[in-house]
Amino acid sequence: MITTENNKPLDSIALELEKIQNALSSTVNAKVYDDKKTKLAAVLVIIYGPEPSILMTERSKTMDCHAGEISFPGGRWQHDDTDLLSTALRETREEIGVDVSREQIIGQLKPVTTLNSGFTIAPFITLQEKVPLIIPNSEIESVLKIPLIPLLKTMDGDKDPAHQSIQEMFTFKFQNYLIWGASARMLNQITMMLSSNGLL
Numbered sequence: 048m049i050t051t052e053n054n055k056p057l058d059s060i061a062l063e064l065e066k067i068q069n070a071l072s073s074t075v076n077a078k079v080y081d082d083k084k085t086k087l088a089a090v091l092v093i094i095y096g097p098e099p100s101i102l103m104t105e106r107s108k109t110m111d112c113h114a115g116e117i118s119f120p121g122g123r124w125q126h127d128d129t130d131l132l133s134t135a136l137r138e139t140r141e142e143i144g145v146d147v148s149r150e151q152i153i154g155q156l157k158p159v160t161t162l163n164s165g166f167t168i169a170p171f172i173t174l175q176e177k178v179p180l181i182i183p184n185s186e187i188e189s190v191l192k193i194p195l196i197p198l199l200k201t202m203d204g205d206k207d208p209a210h211q212s213i214q215e216m217f218t219f220k221f222q223n224y225l226i227w228g229a230s231a232r233m234l235n236q237i238t239m240m241l242s243s244n245g246l247l
Contacts, residue, residue: 063246064096067195068174070244071237073154075171077132079124085160085167089135090121091147092156092233095175099195102178104142105188105224117191117226119170119233120145131169143190144182147173156236159229170233193221199238199247202231 071094081087093102106116122138124131132149140146156170181190201220217231226234241247 064099064174066244066246067094067099067241068153070240070246071154071172071174075132075152075155077130077155077169077171079128079130085165087124087131087134087169088122088166089124089131089138089169089171090119090233091135091139092119092170092172092237093139093145093147093175093179094172094195095178097176100178101193101195101198102143102145102181103191103193103221103226103230104183105191107186107188116228116230117221117224118230121168121170123166132171135169135171142184142187144184145179147175147179151175156233159232161229166229168229168233170236191221191224196241196247199234199241202235202238 077089079087094100095102102120103117104120106118120139120142121135122142124134125137128134128137132152136147136149151173152171153174154172156172158167158169160167178192183190198219198221201218203218203220204216216227217235219226219231219234238247
């Protein structure tokens, strides 16, 4: 029997990845919609195997917006982007040097709105066989490679009064990093989708 370094059979890993892909797959609608109330942005949720991890970024503390926060690679929609998926792919390439094709997108999450900066963010999902080569730019302080299932199991309510709003607020933890706000609401969606498929 062929196993990984953690003695997990390769066929069981393949099955696990297939289940995760099935749970997170959905129709992709990347159309630009502008309600004039919020600014548009898009991010890429990169999950990679063989034992699923997720890529997140620590934003540079010198950034004007969301400085020092943990987020997914992505950014603001620009008028020369053909749609929101183009935004997510372009920004991911610019921020961390990872080139993902449209054909590698398996689905998307529901849009999430930031509370303080007024963005509506479209999150798209890709599943990769291995961690891609990462070359971060000056906007990124560090890139976090986080085991997916252990991360999702840290979900808690956000108890910081400064973060409270009419929206549901969550936190996730990885080492000394706290993930909250829009990124945590995206992770909550993933948590619910995996849980409903018996994967958590």
